[in-house]
Structure formats: C-alpha cells, structure tokens
Amino acid sequence: MDIILLIVGFILMLVGIVGSILPVIPGTPISWLGLIVLYLAPSIEFDWTFIIITGVVAIGIYIMDYIIPALGTKKFGGSKAGAWGTFIGLIVGILAPIPFGILIGPFVGALVGELAFNQTQGPQAIKAAFGSFIGFLASTFMKLFATFVFLGLFCWKVWEFRSLLF
Template identity: 40%
Template sequence: MEIVGWLLVILLFVIGMAGTVYPVLPGALAVYGAFFIYGWLISFEPFGVWFWLIQTLIVIAIIVADYLVSALGVTKFGGSKASVIGSTIGIILGPFVIPAFGIIIGPFLGAVIGELIIKTPWKPALKAGVGSVIGFFSSVVVKVVLQLVMIVVFLLWVFAF
C-alpha cells in the first residue's frame, strides 16, 4: 500500500505543478490533497499542527497571489477592472478555444476585449492585454515557487522530523 500511496502522492504533485500553468487543473489543491493521500495510505504520524498550519497558509497565499499578481499585471499596464475580468475569463476559456496557444492568447484577448467593451481606445486596450500576459506569467512563477515550498516542507516533515 505504501508504493501505491507514494505513486498517488507523486501523481498529485505533478498534477499540481501542471495546474500552475493550466488553470483547469487543481494546482495547489492537488498538492495539498497529496498530503491527505499520504496520511490515509501511509501515515498521518509525521504531520502535526504546525505542518497543517504552514501548508494551509501557503495554499491561501497561492490562491490570493494568483488573482492579485495577475490583476496587478493588467493594472500596471493601464488596464481597468473590465480587463481584469476579461483576462480571467480568457485564462479559463483560452485553452479550450485555442488548445495549443490559448493559455497565452486567451488572457490577452480577454483583457483587450474587456477594455474595448468599456470604450477604451485600441492602443491602451492592447497595452492592458500585454499586461495580462505578463501578469499571468508572473503568477505562474509565484505559484511554482510556493508549490515547490509546499512539497519541500512535506518531504522535510516526512523524512527529517
């Protein structure tokens, strides 16, 4: 059962890391779920209150940072709330509409369309679109780093404590 447990933990870690780029996948929640799988199939013994507190705070930070960093990218490039909403919709729909490049084109087009809907001229709308792509990539970097921290903390707790 231990081998199955570790295989599922690793699978959830991979899904979680893929979720940093592909928003349809659960991301940080998959990594967090891996801890429960480990506990149920192997042992909850290594985990105490501090482990769960640290991991839960990191998950909350990832969720908050994901939205804030993306929104900051849009607003730093002159985008409004409409482009933030548009880029969010584009991040979700883009990969389905344009499978190969939708993850990049989606937020860009979403931000541009959001700005054009509120009658923003083309040039500032395009600038907001660029900001949405930069915000998306910045958000991915933040999520990758924080999820790697989650995995390292888990490994330290399991093997070092």
C-alpha cells in the same frame, strides 16, 4: 497502505502542477493535499508544524492568485473587462489548437475585453492588456513555483522515510 497513500499523494502533486497552469483547478491547495495524504501514511511521522506552514503558504498563494492579475491590470490602467478577457482568453488559448495558445490567449482576451467592452482606445488598450497579461504570468509563475516546491518537499519526505515505506 503506505504505497497507496504515496501514489495518491503523488497523483495529487501532479494534478496540482497542472492546476497551477489551468485556471479551473486550484493547483497549490491540491498539491498541499498531496502532502497531507503523504503524512497520513503510517510509516511517516506526522509533523503538524510542517503541515500548518505549508497550508498557510498554499492558502496565501491561492488568495494571491486572485489579487495579482487584478493588480497587474489596474497598474497598467486596465478594467474588469480586461481582467475577464484575460481569463476567457486563457480558456480559449488552452482549447485552441494553436502553438503557444496559453500565452497568446490571455493577452488577446484582455485586448478584446478592453477594446470591445470597456471602449478603451488603441495604445491604452494594448497597455492594459499587457498589464493583465503580466499579472497572469506572475500569478502562474508563483503557483507553478509553489507546486514544484511542494513536489520537492514530497520527494524529500519519501526519500527520508524510504526504508520504512518500501
């Protein structure tokens, strides 16, 4: 049972890392579920404090994931059209067979959103698109960092209880 829970928890960790980049998968909460699954293994002591603290962090990051891009867009004078353009551009960038599409897509999407749907003029549209892009990058970095920290905690617990697990 321990090995099955260990494998499922590790898979959830990997899905969480992928989800920290892809907007359709809630990366940090899925990585947190990987920690919970690990703690369900009978050989590992269940630590409520650890689970609660990491859960609060996961929920906080999940909420901030929606706030940070909006703040970046607003800070640089962008609109909701720019924020939506960032999201749509990210999806297109992921699906498009171009190098660095995941980075180019959000910026181009925000720019198109500002120019086409918000009627923002040249330099202001570029500034707003840049703000939206910076917000997206900051949010993605935060999620990616958190999921790697969760993976590190997962590996540390497995290493700590390796004699009982294997």
